[in-house]
Amino acid sequence: MRKRIYVILTLLCSLSTFAQVGQQFWFASPEMARHSADMQLQLCVFADSLDADITIAMPASSSFPVRTIHVPAFSHQTVLLAPDYTYYMRHIAAYHNSILPNALSISASAPVSCYIQMTGVNGEIYTLKGENALGTEFSLALQNRFRNSNTRTKHQIYENAYASAQVIATEDSTLVTIYPTQLLYPDTTLTPRQVMLHRGQVYSFRAVSKRAEAHPTATRIVASKPISVLTMDDSMSPYQKYMGEDAVADQQVPTSLLGTDYIALSNGLNWEGLLVTDLTTDSTEFISMRGREALYIHRDHPVQVLQLSGLGNEAGGTQLPTLYNSGSRRVVYARPNDARWTRMHILTPTANTSAIRIDGQLLDTALFTPVPEAEEWSYATVDMSRHAKDETITVTSDGDIFHLSVIDASSAVRNKQGYAVPTSCSFGYFSSYAHPIPEPEVIIPPVEVAEVAVVDTLPVLPPAPPVVVEDTVPEKPKSEGHHFAVYMLGAYSHIPFGNSDFRWGLGYGVGLGFLYEYQHNHFLLDLGVGVLWQDVEHRSESDASAAYTDTQGDECTLSMHIRRSDRVRMGYVEVPLLVGGQWNGFYLMGGVKAGVPLWGNTRSEARMSNWAMYDKYFVPFQQMPNHGLRLDEPVTRRHARPSYIADTRLSLELGLRLRRYRLGVYADYGVLWPKMDNGTTPLMDMTDPLQPSTWSLHHPLSSSVSNGKYAHTFFTGLKFTIVLY
Numbered sequence: 001m002r003k004r005i006y007v008i009l010t011l012l013c014s015l016s017t018f019a020q021v022g023q024q025f026w027f028a029s030p031e032m033a034r035h036s037a038d039m040q041l042q043l044c045v046f047a048d049s050l051d052a053d054i055t056i057a058m059p060a061s062s063s064f065p066v067r068t069i070h071v072p073a074f075s076h077q078t079v080l081l082a083p084d085y086t087y088y089m090r091h092i093a094a095y096h097n098s099i100l101p102n103a104l105s106i107s108a109s110a111p112v113s114c115y116i117q118m119t120g121v122n123g124e125i126y127t128l129k130g131e132n133a134l135g136t137e138f139s140l141a142l143q144n145r146f147r148n149s150n151t152r153t154k155h156q157i158y159e160n161a162y163a164s165a166q167v168i169a170t171e172d173s174t175l176v177t178i179y180p181t182q183l184l185y186p187d188t189t190l191t192p193r194q195v196m197l198h199r200g201q202v203y204s205f206r207a208v209s210k211r212a213e214a215h216p217t218a219t220r221i222v223a224s225k226p227i228s229v230l231t232m233d234d235s236m237s238p239y240q241k242y243m244g245e246d247a248v249a250d251q252q253v254p255t256s257l258l259g260t261d262y263i264a265l266s267n268g269l270n271w272e273g274l275l276v277t278d279l280t281t282d283s284t285e286f287i288s289m290r291g292r293e294a295l296y297i298h299r300d301h302p303v304q305v306l307q308l309s310g311l312g313n314e315a316g317g318t319q320l321p322t323l324y325n326s327g328s329r330r331v332v333y334a335r336p337n338d339a340r341w342t343r344m345h346i347l348t349p350t351a352n353t354s355a356i357r358i359d360g361q362l363l364d365t366a367l368f369t370p371v372p373e374a375e376e377w378s379y380a381t382v383d384m385s386r387h388a389k390d391e392t393i394t395v396t397s398d399g400d401i402f403h404l405s406v407i408d409a410s411s412a413v414r415n416k417q418g419y420a421v422p423t424s425c426s427f428g429y430f431s432s433y434a435h436p437i438p439e440p441e442v443i444i445p446p447v448e449v450a451e452v453a454v455v456d457t458l459p460v461l462p463p464a465p466p467v468v469v470e471d472t473v474p475e476k477p478k479s480e481g482h483h484f485a486v487y488m489l490g491a492y493s494h495i496p497f498g499n500s501d502f503r504w505g506l507g508y509g510v511g512l513g514f515l516y517e518y519q520h521n522h523f524l525l526d527l528g529v530g531v532l533w534q535d536v537e538h539r540s541e542s543d544a545s546a547a548y549t550d551t552q553g554d555e556c557t558l559s560m561h562i563r564r565s566d567r568v569r570m571g572y573v574e575v576p577l578l579v580g581g582q583w584n585g586f587y588l589m590g591g592v593k594a595g596v597p598l599w600g601n602t603r604s605e606a607r608m609s610n611w612a613m614y615d616k617y618f619v620p621f622q623q624m625p626n627h628g629l630r631l632d633e634p635v636t637r638r639h640a641r642p643s644y645i646a647d648t649r650l651s652l653e654l655g656l657r658l659r660r661y662r663l664g665v666y667a668d669y670g671v672l673w674p675k676m677d678n679g680t681t682p683l684m685d686m687t688d689p690l691q692p693s694t695w696s697l698h699h700p701l702s703s704s705v706s707n708g709k710y711a712h713t714f715f716t717g718l719k720f721t722i723v724l725y
Helices: 001-014 085-091 350-355
Strands: 021-026 041-047 054-057 067-071 074-080 104-118 124-127 133-137 163-169 174-179 191-196 200-204 220-236 248-250 259-265 271-278 282-286 294-311 312-321 330-334 339-349 356-358 369-371 373-382 391-397 405-414 420-429 482-494 503-521 521-547 554-585 588-613 635-642 643-658 661-677 711-723
Touching: 021 191, 041 054, 041 067, 041 330, 054 074, 067 074, 074 085, 074 330, 085 330, 124 420, 163 174, 163 191, 191 200, 259 339, 259 373, 294 369, 294 373, 294 420, 312 405, 339 350, 339 391, 350 356, 350 373, 369 588, 373 391, 482 521, 482 661, 503 711, 521 588, 521 711, 588 661, 643 711
Parallel strands: 248 312, 312 420
Antiparallel strands: 021 104, 041 074, 041 104, 054 067, 054 104, 104 124, 133 220, 163 200, 163 220, 174 191, 174 220, 220 248, 259 294, 271 282, 271 294, 294 312, 330 391, 339 373, 339 405, 356 391, 369 373, 405 420, 482 503, 482 711, 503 521, 521 554, 554 588, 588 635, 588 643, 643 661, 661 711
16 A cells, blocks of 8 residues: 555656646736837647647637647647737737736646747747646746836837736635835835736736836735736846847746755856845845856745846846756757757756756766756756757656756847847746645735726727737737927038038028827828028138229239128928838938028128239339229128028938937928019129129029029038927
């Protein structure tokens, strides 16, 4: 009888150590940053020695189509849950501060293991932990070292990027109490909150800001019945210069599965670190992994450890399993189909290093290295990049348990040299977090809680297409991005090209206006009205000489210096029409601007100076008044006031788009139609410089247009736009 009981216990133990095995899994993920427009959400399911029928459903929502797949023994299947970002946000995402019915239930007819993969530039994996993920008390393993992009509101695409947690009820009438360590949106005080959830409902909450220190690390969640908790650190960046935004996500394990001993293995990447949270004081310690291949962590009382790792500026992260009373004897894994490379880390007792197999082949014991300060454990790093993508990889132990983690980098772009550039990094543990000690009953202490603005009634999601979409494209959101904006600008006018007629030119312009803006994906359209003021002056100079005989009959050389000056002081109403696009925080727009002058004046002036030189006397004529050349005659000036009829400009604008703000550099090339006061068209005739009726205005680009009918202007400047919502 005792032998029979031992056999049964051994069988149960072997099942519990097959990866994170189970027949019931739960998943929910929050609203995400829009820069993951290329994202897909996939479920990967692995079967062991038994065929398994998998049912994917939302138990609390009748609008989500139930999907059933069959996974043969010793194989895996991938299910497309969301084909793109738009579908994900409409049918999968758990919006913050709302009780929603869209928690996913994954049920299997036989024990399986599975994980959720987010692909794209903001990719990450959730290693689903089955029954090990269920509990009544949790402490959030979130980092508080790095901020979420983008604290300087670089772009609208980062609007939803926050550190958050999603709480899923697995039974009806589950009372959940949240004890925050930092402010939760939209609270202004550090107050606990309570929500009542039913089976399949999810409640998501987030940090009040994107700052690193605002992350709700170690926030405690207590429930009256078993729940599942997932975390998302969306678009997290390890760099302070706003480089590299990548998601770090995981399914949490309850505090009953945490311990006092952990081993962290280096991924050999350019930045790595650990966040060790004391469950007694809620304090978090950051430990750098740089220069370390392995680190043994021991504390006198239970702690939780979050390991962060990254390649270049791409991040990955996972909660570490406790060293003892957890682990697996069999793990099945498949490389993601977008992985550029994959590394696997195996941690096992040193006495068990000769018992590890990969796809049936014993692993060379020479690959294992003892852990410093814990030499009873050894680790090995195996490059799995030689395996085909989406190929099943099986790791087994003939003896004791092992821990297994996987890190991979995807590549969606290539640099100028043709090398693949990592666009996302995923990191997770695939071995079991199981703990043999039954979870104790948790009694919720009475607290005064703030009222939480949540949705008590279940919203009805719009009818959804089938979960697996092959040839159809999901419906686009009806919101087309209609906005209004205000703008301010300052400009400088100068002579951008060489022109021998010009000696000097200077001007400025200021203005403000109101815009209607339409956004659709990358497309932008602006139509508005504004008021501008310009003050521009341009000058040109020329010299001429001629033989001359004075009143005394003496011959001399008469020299003339002609100086032209045009000054425009004008205010007018402009109507801009600009089209263009926005990409990765930059925007480019071009179009036309029509203007109507309202007030101001234009003054054109010519001044001619004369002097003569006598070869006969070797002195200037000014010293010989008896020759009839008066000293007050050399300077003569005339002026006129042309007026403007209309103004048409071509405009080009380039700059940065920072969420609701745009800062750009623009250039306007304009053509004006001037008229003299008498209605005639001013022309240029330098042979008669003192006749205003023959003048044209001197403006940049041209001092004398061929037909003499236009005045050209050229302005460059800065434009600041605020988009109103």
